[in-house]
Amino acid sequence: MMKSKQSLFLAQKKILKDAGCEDYNKSTKLLFSTAFKIPLAQSYEYHTYVGSNKNSRLFMDLVSRRAVGEPISHIVNSKAFWKNDFYIDETVLDPRPESELIIDITKDLLFDGMRVLDLGCGSGCIGISLYKENPNISLFLADYSKQALRISKKNAAELKTECELIHSFLFANISGKFDLIVTNLPYISKGDFFFLQKEIILYEPHEALYGGVSGLDAIKLFLSAVGRYLNENGVFVIEFGKGQDLLLKKELLKVNFGNFEFYQDFNKVKRLVCVKKDT
Numbered sequence: 653m654m655k656s657k658q659s660l661f662l663a664q665k666k667i668l669k670d671a672g673c674e675d676y677n678k679s680t681k682l683l684f685s686t687a688f689k690i691p692l693a694q695s696y697e698y699h700t701y702v703g704s705n706k707n708s709r710l711f712m713d714l715v716s717r718r719a720v721g722e723p724i725s726h727i728v729n730s731k732a733f734w735k736n737d738f739y740i741d742e743t744v745l746d747p748r749p750e751s752e753l754i755i756d757i758t759k760d761l762l763f764d765g766m767r768v769l770d771l772g773c774g775s776g777c778i779g780i781s782l783y784k785e786n787p788n789i790s791l792f793l794a795d796y797s798k799q800a801l802r803i804s805k806k807n808a809a810e811l812k813t814e815c816e817l818i819h820s821f822l823f824a825n826i827s828g829k830f831d832l833i834v835t836n837l838p839y840i841s842k843g844d845f846f847f848l849q850k851e852i853i854l855y856e857p858h859e860a861l862y863g864g865v866s867g868l869d870a871i872k873l874f875l876s877a878v879g880r881y882l883n884e885n886g887v888f889v890i891e892f893g894k895g896q897d898l899l900l901k902k903e904l905l906k907v908n909f910g911n912f913e914f915y916q917d918f919n920k921v922k923r924l925v926c927v928k929k930d931t
């Protein structure tokens with residue numbers, strides 16, 4: 653005999669709390685609403701909801717996955733980014749709130765017909781969010797991971813985004829020039845990799861995170877080629893890791909990009925550089 657919804661809810665919440673899940677309250681509500689297929693806003697009305705034993709079992713199953721550290725976004729296959737929810741699974745990086753800064757600083761640069769490339773698109777969250785800001789851009793999403801492109805394609809279809817998907821190692825299969833290139837390539841250094849949270853190491857794709865000894869392997873290769881893919885007055889934006897700004901500045905100057913501005917994220921950490929091609 654299944655327990656009442658209320659005692660079931662409270663028992664599952666306790667399991668998450670005891671397992672050390674920091675957001676146990678939010679997770680319990682979200683998993684309850686997923687298992688019982690009710691809107692999140694109503695999940696506090698658990699005692700009034702009539703569901704089957706099948707829903708209850710699913711709820712317990714989802715909670716047990718969360719209790720061992722699986723990210724909530726993988727369990728519910730969704731993560732909010734900028735103004736939309738994106739489909740997410742273990743094959744792509746979970747969109748991070750820090751990356752929303754890319755949208756914030758580039759949304760006002762968008763113009764009709766602008767050619768925009770999101771290189772290392774993962775779930776497609778950055779490029780698709782830009783398209784939602786101006787659906788008259790020509791959007792290209794590229795990644796070397798076929799699984800990531802599959803997820804980008806799904807998100808683009810769900811969010812009614814017209815774009816071209818390109819399977820490419822950096823610029824290898826990219827043709828033409830762009831007015832804006834945004835990129836959030838892997839940037840975790842060897843030293844930092846081992847200090848990542850257990851949840852990240854266990855559940856997120858390492859090829860989306862690890863950027864070699866200094867963290868900048870992929871970014872350096874990107875910098876050596878990006879000039880050839882920019883239109884006159886073209887701009888590119890790179891997200892990078894905490895403490896990498898000086899190294900990145902050196903790399904930018906090495907390849908003769910002198911017109912750049914660094915931006916801080918909401919934690920006052922330098923996180924982005926926006927670079928203009930000198931004409």
Ligand SMILES: C[S@@+](CC[C@H](N)C(=O)[O-])C[C@H]1O[C@@H](n2cnc3c(N)ncnc32)[C@H](O)[C@@H]1O
Pocket residue numbers: 744745746747748751771772773774775776777778794795796797800820821822836837838839859860861870
């Ligand atoms: C840090 S994730 C960012 C994903 C997404 N843009 C976001 O912000 O959530 C880096 C992405 O770059 C892709 N990537 C890594 N190295 C690449 C390369 N050399 N060429 C193309 N894509 C690459 C990975 O597959 C991954 O999807």
